[in-house]
Amino acid sequence: MEESPFKGKTGLRRVMNAAGYSADGLRAAFRHEDAFRQELLLSCVLIPLGIWLGDTGIERALMTFSVLLVLMFELVNSAIEATVDRISLENHLLAKRAKDIGSAAVMIALANVALVWALVLAERL
Numbered sequence: 561m562e563e564s565p566f567k568g569k570t571g572l573r574r575v576m577n578a579a580g581y582s583a584d585g586l587r588a589a590f591r592h593e594d595a596f597r598q599e600l601l602l603s604c605v606l607i608p609l610g611i612w613l614g615d616t617g618i619e620r621a622l623m624t625f626s627v628l629l630v631l632m633f634e635l636v637n638s639a640i641e642a643t644v645d646r647i648s649l650e651n652h653l654l655a656k657r658a659k660d661i662g663s664a665a666v667m668i669a670l671a672n673v674a675l676v677w678a679l680v681l682a683e684r685l
Contacts, residue, residue, distance in 0.1 A: 603627045626676040633669040637662035
């Protein structure tokens, strides 16, 4: 199997390439994925709110990270969906399974936000 020509890069060139690929990925997700845009908008509200509502650094970190986790899982889910669609657009049980599992990961991340925020904020009652 042939290796990627970009695998040989090391040092600062590798870091710069990786940063560029990551920026490309974020732009592609923003441009092509409605769910990512919605979750990004939600994160623009929730992250500052979590920083404001959290009393300690740990609370702020938990509330912020739980929201960022949703974005991370949405990016992975979008990558899975794009890969499956690249292979074939036909309905196939394994393609559906892959997409559904990716979607389930996002749903669990969203449930995690609700749980973390509820636990942190319940401390105040």
